Amino acid sequence: MPTSDVWDVATAERYDEVNADRFAPEVLHPAVAFLARLAGPGPALEFAVGTGRVAIPLAARGVPVTGIELSEPMLTRLRGKVDAETLPVVVGDMATTTVPGWFSLVYLVWNSIANLCTQDEQVTCFRNAARHLGPGGRFVVELWVPPLRRLPPGQLAVPFDVGDGHVGVDTYDLVGQHTVSHHYRRDADGTVTYRAGNFRYIWPSECDLMARLAGLDLEERFADWDRTPFTSDSEGHVSVWRKPPGRTIPT
Template structure:
C-alpha cells in the first residue's frame, strides 16, 4: 500500500472554510457537472478525503461511495452531517474494490498526482474502469505539468511558506511546507506528486478500455487551450 501523507496532523486541519476550494463558487459548478455526468446512477469517488465534494453531491440525490487511503481523513468525514449516507472503503485506489457498478467514478483536485509512478497511475484507471457500468464515465481534475523554474513559491504568510519543487526529467514534484513558530522556522512536511500530461492520461485510459469524451479547462466547461493551468477530463468505458 502507498505511503499515507494525510495522517491525523494533516486531516485535522485539512478543511479550511477560507480556502477557495471550499467556496460555493467552486463547489457549485463541480457538483452540477458531476450530478449531470452520473445521469441518475451511483457515483464512486476515489480519494474521497473529508467529503468536500461527496457530501454536497450526495445532498443532490446522487448515491455516493468512496475509497480513501487515510483513516484519519475518513474520521473527519464521519464527523460531518450527512456522512451516514456515504459508504467508504479504506484502502489504496490503485487496487481497492467496492461492491456494485457505477455510472461515474471521479478523482478531483490533482489527487492522481499523489500516485507517484506511471504503473500505479495506470492501475488507478484500470480500477476505475472495473467499477464502471458499460458506457460509464471516469472524471479527473488535475493541473497541467509545470514547465520552467525548479522551485516555485505557492504560499507565503507569516506562519507558512509553501514551495513546489519540480523535476522535469522524472515528472516528479514535491510540495514543501515550512512553518514558523516564535521566529523558529522548521519544515512541517514534504508531499511527493507525479505530474502527468493530458495525452499520457488519454493513453492510460485506452489501456483501461476507455476513450476521451470531453476535456475542459475548468468545471464551468470553458475550453481547454495551451494556456490552461488545469483540465477536467472525462473518459467513457467502451
C-alpha cells in the same frame, strides 16, 4: 503498500481549515454541478474521498456516493459530518481497492491521482476506475498541467503561493516526473509549520494513453469545472473518459 503519502491525524484535523478556499461556493459548486450532471441518478464512486468536500454535497443532490480513502484519520473527519449509511467508504488505496457494484461515474478531484507516485500505479488506477464503471459510465479527473515553462535552465523550483500565512514551493525531478510540494504555514501564535507532499505529475496526453490502456475513450476536456475551453495556456484540466458499451477492460 501504495506510494501515496498517508495523511496523519494532525494533517487530517487541519485539512478543512487550511484548504478553506477549496470549500468556497465559487470553487465547489461548479464541480458538484458538473459531476451531478454526468452521474445522473448514479451511483457514483469517489477515489480519495478525503473529508468529503465534494462527496457530501454531491450526495445531498440525490446522487448515491461511495468513497475510497487511504487515510483513516481523514475518514474519521468525514464521519464527523455524515454517517456510513449516507456515505459509505472503503478504506484502501485508489489503485487496487474495489467496492461491490457498478457505477455510472468514478471521479478524482483536485490532483488526487498525482498522489500515486509511480506511472504503474497511475495506470492501475485508470484500470480500477474502468473496472467499476458500468457500460457508458464515465471517469472524471481534475488535474493540474505541470508548469514547466516557468523553469529557466538550471532551476528546479517554482513558487505556487506566497501569502501572509502560507508559502508554497514545488520542486521538480524532471526525469522521474516527481514533484514535492513544500508548504510553510504561519499559525495565529506565530509558529511556522512545514509539511511536504509527494506527487508524480502527469501530462494530459499521458492521461489519455492511460485511459486507452484501460479501455476508456476521451469524451471531453475543459480547463475547469465551468467548462472553459482547454488550450495550450491552461493551467489545469477536467477530463472525462467514457467506457463504451460492450468493451471489456484490457488486462
